[in-house]
Amino acid sequence: MYSNSFFSALSITNDAELKYFSKISNITTKKLKYYPKYNLYPDVTDRDCIIKTLDISELELKIKLGYFDKELLDILSKNAKTIVDFISPDYNTAPIALRHKHIFKTEYGNMYQGDCISLMDKLEKNSVDLIFADPPFNLDKKYESGMNDKIEEEEYIKWTETWVLKCIDLLKEGGSFFIWNLPKWNTHISSILNKHLNFKHWIAVDIKYRLPIKNRLYPSHYGLLYYTKGEKGYTFNEQRLPLEICRHCGGDIRDYGGYKDQLNPSGINLTDVWFDIPPVRHSKYKTRDSNELSMKLLERIISLSTNENDVVFDPFGGSGTTYVVSEILKRKWIGVEIGDVENIKNRFDSLEFQKEYINNVQNNKNKLFTEEMRKLRTKNGQWLPETLVKKRSKNKANK
Numbered sequence: 242m243y244s245n246s247f248f249s250a251l252s253i254t255n256d257a258e259l260k261y262f263s264k265i266s267n268i269t270t271k272k273l274k275y276y277p278k279y280n281l282y283p284d285v286t287d288r289d290c291i292i293k294t295l296d297i298s299e300l301e302l303k304i305k306l307g308y309f310d311k312e313l314l315d316i317l318s319k320n321a322k323t324i325v326d327f328i329s330p331d332y333n334t335a336p337i338a339l340r341h342k343h344i345f346k347t348e349y350g351n352m353y354q355g356d357c358i359s360l361m362d363k364l365e366k367n368s369v370d371l372i373f374a375d376p377p378f379n380l381d382k383k384y385e386s387g388m389n390d391k392i393e394e395e396e397y398i399k400w401t402e403t404w405v406l407k408c409i410d411l412l413k414e415g416g417s418f419f420i421w422n423l424p425k426w427n428t429h430i431s432s433i434l435n436k437h438l439n440f441k442h443w444i445a446v447d448i449k450y451r452l453p454i455k456n457r458l459y460p461s462h463y464g465l466l467y468y469t470k471g472e473k474g475y476t477f478n479e480q481r482l483p484l485e486i487c488r489h490c491g492g493d494i495r496d497y498g499g500y501k502d503q504l505n506p507s508g509i510n511l512t513d514v515w516f517d518i519p520p521v522r523h524s525k526y527k528t529r530d531s532n533e534l535s536m537k538l539l540e541r542i543i544s545l546s547t548n549e550n551d552v553v554f555d556p557f558g559g560s561g562t563t564y565v566v567s568e569i570l571k572r573k574w575i576g577v578e579i580g581d582v583e584n585i586k587n588r589f590d591s592l593e594f595q596k597e598y599i600n601n602v603q604n605n606k607n608k609l610f611t612e613e614m615r616k617l618r619t620k621n622g623q624w625l626p627e628t629l630v631k632k633r634s635k636n637k638a639n640k
């Protein structure tokens with residue numbers, strides 16, 4: 242609990258020191274625990290008390306707490322040489338990465354087991370067209386790998402920065418980076434990405450993932466960050482969706498008035514709010530207890546941002562959804578998972594029904610009405626583009 246920059250700045254290493262600091266600074270112990278828990282900079286009253294108690298300047302406090310606002314960054318930037326000359330003899334950042342090993346190869350991809358950081362250190366820079374990452378959310382979830390999914394917020398953000406920066410180095414000019422996470426973490430991740438890449442979208446994917454909590458809004462979307470690298474044009478293959486209709490009678494949900502025949506026959510524009518991504522519940526498709534993403538989500542991301550033979554990398558394998566969809570869509574892929582990779586291997590042994598699923602997803606996009614919708618609408622006498630044409634020519638003939 243006391244191993245973070247907030248407590249170390251205040252020289253607090255145990256409960257007794259916490260109580261003592263609380264007494265001399267007039268800040269409650271509850272408040273002193275609150276700031277590091279949520280990785281927050283102290284409010285103005287507490288900040289003044291800390292500065293007075295430690296007898297330091299606010300600038301020193303900001304550095305100690307790692308609060309790098311614009312003012313501090315400007316000062317550091319102006320004095321960069323002096324600072325580097327001063328700290329360089331002791332500066333040793335070489336991280337000790339866990340190892341990784343090659344496990345299997347398919348027609349399009351290579352699967353590794355181990356730490357993604359160690360693998361990324363070995364991969365060629367500027368060589369990947371698409372990175373999709375679905376990291377652990379630090380929610381104390383049980384992972385088959387047994388990894389610790391409940392670390393201090395500050396530590397989680399630091400770790401996130403490490404893998405995100407390594408991913409950025411791997412991306413080609415014109416490459417795309419998608420990150421799937423909770424909105425809370427995405428605010429931090431965006432602040433890292435904004436310094437290196439071009440923001441394209443914060444896509445809200447409408448999926449309810451926990452029960453409503455008192456005094457809070459009902460959390461109903463995952464954030465899917467979408468960034469691209471460099472000035473060079475990036476791949477953007479338009480994806481269109483069928484019209485939204487009533488599931489029961491096939492009727493229109495919106496009133497298109499006289500504009501029906503101006504609707505694009507290839508479907509409706511994809512927006513930055515996705516309502517049609519299902520959670521993976523069906524046992525036929527679900528390959529492990531939790532965290533498996535829908536193949537439909539990956540089909541959309543990969544089709545939108547890459548072409549055949551492009552290279553896709555996902556640093557957090559899980560059940561291997563990204564790798565399976567890449568293989569089916571004929572994209573080269575590189576995969577890594579720190580835990581057991583048996584599930585991933587098994588998925589590649591039964592690709593057929595997953596191919597069927599992807600075929601089905603592809604048959605139902607980029608058109609205004611799917612075959613199923615056409616049947617339902619015809620049965621219930623709803624308009625279709627061809628019936629509008631017939632009606633128009635009949636009207637003309639009658640005039």
Ligand SMILES: C[S@@+](CC[C@H](N)C(=O)[O-])C[C@H]1O[C@@H](n2cnc3c(N)ncnc32)[C@H](O)[C@@H]1O
Pocket residue numbers: 355356357358375376377378384385386388532533534535556557558559560561562563577578579580
């Ligand atoms: C949220 S899951 C990914 C699920 C995946 N998108 C799917 O659809 O199956 C995150 C995965 O990352 C793995 N992981 C965590 N830290 C890792 C690391 N440093 N290197 C590689 N994998 C890691 C976890 O074991 C877990 O399986």
